[in-house]
Amino acid sequence: MARIAFILLSHKDPKAIIEQAERLTAAGDYLSIHFDARSKASDYEMIRAALAGNPSVAFAKKRVKCGWGEWSLVEGTLAAVEAAVEAFPRATHFYMVSGDCMTIKSAEFTHDFLDAEDVDYIESFDFFESDWIKTGMKEERLIYRHYFNERTQKWRFYTSVEWQKRLGLARKIPDDLQIMIGSQWWCLRRRTIEWILEFTRRRRDVMRFFATTWIPDETFFQTLVRHMVPDSEIRTRTLTFLMFTDYGMPVTFYNDHYDLLLSQDYLFARKISPEARELRRRLGALYATEGVEFKISNEGRSLFNFLVGRGRVGQRFAPRFWEAESTLGRERELLIVIAKKWHVGKRLMARIAQATNIPSIEYLFDEEGTALPDLGGIQTTIEKRTRHRRALMRMLFDYFETDRLAICLDPDNLDLLRDFYADRSTTRLLEIETEFTDDWIRGHAMRIGLAGERTPEDAILKLIPAIRSDFYFESDRIRDADFEHSYLMRETDSAEENAIPLAKFLSIPEERAVEIARSENLYCD
Structure with missing residues (x-):
């Protein structure tokens, strides 16, 4: 039977992390935690103290100061993965989650789902051919070196890119890698995880390359898995249900989303509001329940788009350029x-x-x-x-x-x-x-x-x-x-x-x- 080592990246809400750890490990699974080094030391100490007696919980040996879009997110993930591999030799799968994620199925259903196919679940689309990146820079993420954070050091970030362009400092992508891209929320088998860790020790050139790319948590694991695992053993999808608004912000789920979440063809959902206490309570109780039959309809995204679209009736204020001088004909x-x-x-x-x-x-x-x-x-x-x-x-x-x-x-x-x-x-x-x-x-x-x-x-x-x-x-x-x-x-x-x-x-x-x-x-x- 599948035994999951959850890889938890977190930076806030220590009480929720403790509850999540107790809930997941009570069902026979494991949890490896990386808690952002930028967060309060007192919060980290609270988590360590509360979970000290739980043998199914491990902590990354090295805490990294994480920043959105930086290599530090991958670095923190690898630290938690290494701790999990060492601490939990019986773990068959490694599932990436955040502090905002919660299970939307029972442990029984989750284990049966992973037992059904011997595959890895990870979004992995061709970086250049796919349209996964909707806006912003694309090739520049890879061919230029990124030492500054775009959100906290915007001027330095863009000035650095501009100077590299002017000086012709574009670099080559490693010849033997086809860069892939996708969601950072994956579920990989133990064998795949061990191959990745071995690769990180052997290919320091690839590690140096990804360490200065922009938003590597969307490309690092996605590329390596596709490089190592046969296509037939990869399901190009995430098992975590998440949606984004028209403004690129993640949709947050509240108490009245319980039935909708359970009907989606996913095992986890992100993001669950910290204020949605009733939703968190019901989902937490669900994970330990046996014999639950889930009716999967998977209409969440289309339903969200429908409801959001109501009342957003826009109008164009000027004709398209190809219509400016065209007419059906005055006599028609x-x-x-x-x-x-x-x-x-x-x-x-x-x-x-x-x-x-x-x-x-x-x-x-x-x-x-x-x-x-x-x-x-x-x-x-x-x-x-x-x-x-x-x-x-x-x-x-x-x-x-x-x-x-x-x-x-x-x-x-x-x-x-x-x-x-x-x-x-x-x-x-x-x-x-x-x-x-x-x-x-x-x-x-x-x-x-x-x-x-x-x-x-x-x-x-x-x-x-x-x-x-x-x-x-x-x-x-x-x-x-x-x-x-x-x-x-x-x-x-x-x-x-x-x-x-x-x-x-x-x-x-x-x-x-x-x-x-x-x-x-x-x-x-």
């Missing part, structure tokens, strides 16, 4: 059908095309697989279609050799609507107002990843009103925009009533509009 007419239920929008679009011979295209800005003619590549992805929206529509008018074209849009595309209405062409809008049952919203949540088959029922029941409210909010935004030539069909209205706005939208007689509005199963789910 764009007909837009707005429907949240895509199957309803598609059915109506098919009947319109049948009855009027107006060329129609379904959700081209919402659905990647929408059938489109070859327009030289501009149509290949939703991103390209949206970026070059006016050019795309102009080409579609030309392709179909028409001055009237109909498309479907999801109601969350207010930005697109504003842009089309700002064009010299005539734009007409028909919104289809439908009813949303709880069952349909439940299915919608599963289709877009907000919920899974194993999402707890109480979580779904809380989510349904929020999603329904979001639908109404999207519709209200469109109506508040007060677009010209805007019409509304309602599922609850009769075909004769709906024929009136439909006739105006299509500029056809009401008799023909009634035939379209009477389409069989138009609103059927």
Whole structure:
């Protein structure tokens, strides 16, 4: 059975560290602690005294003053790893955690999970080919030497880099290493850890290289593991659940996140708020519990993005440069059908095309697989279609050799609507107002990843009103925009009533509009 030696990097909250050590070791696992040398000596002495009689706890022999982005973080980690290897010969796995991490599964589940596959868990992506680094310097992290901390010595940090550039002091990356990058929260087998420690003693040149790179805790272990372990024995993922906001800050979890955390496909979570005492108590008790069945739905990130996105409706204040001089054409007419239920929008679009011979295209800005003619590549992805929206529509008018074209849009595309209405062409809008049952919203949540088959029922029941409210909010935004030539069909209205706005939208007689509005199963789910 797996026996885990947790490698704990910490710098604060000694009471929480003591509780974490007692909780983890009570389940038969081990803990090796590195406590930042910058922290209070009294806090370190408190931890040592409280855990002195626990044979399953070890301490790094050397305490390092750690700084974010510095080699000192790797140095402190290696010190704790070395102490763990020496103190716990029965440990099969070494799992990196921080003082802000907590288990979100039971010890029983965690051990069974690690026993299931003889592999290492570590994010390990190609440094240069992947898009893991979103902003800031990239190659400069490696080819220049970094002696100053960017957060505490900003001027020295950037001045040093600039002078190295001017003097041509870029260095070579070791020839036999493919630099990898990923999260610092890994779980490695004992054999892998022993190989790494042996490598650190043998390859002093590599150690010197990483010692002056920037943010080496994201590259050091990630590179060495990929260098030593076959691909088939690496799972390129972390077992610690963490999320970041749009501002690059880690998301903090509180008392009401308990059910969400348990349903994620991870063993630990970071960061747990120090104030979330009830959450800490419940997660702590969970680790020692046996026989718990976890329903993994893994919707945490998509749910977070959905909830954060509500209320953050932004607008562009200037046209894109590729749109500045493009127009669909003054004599052309764009007909837009707005429907949240895509199957309803598609059915109506098919009947319109049948009855009027107006060329129609379904959700081209919402659905990647929408059938489109070859327009030289501009149509290949939703991103390209949206970026070059006016050019795309102009080409579609030309392709179909028409001055009237109909498309479907999801109601969350207010930005697109504003842009089309700002064009010299005539734009007409028909919104289809439908009813949303709880069952349909439940299915919608599963289709877009907000919920899974194993999402707890109480979580779904809380989510349904929020999603329904979001639908109404999207519709209200469109109506508040007060677009010209805007019409509304309602599922609850009769075909004769709906024929009136439909006739105006299509500029056809009401008799023909009634035939379209009477389409069989138009609103059927």
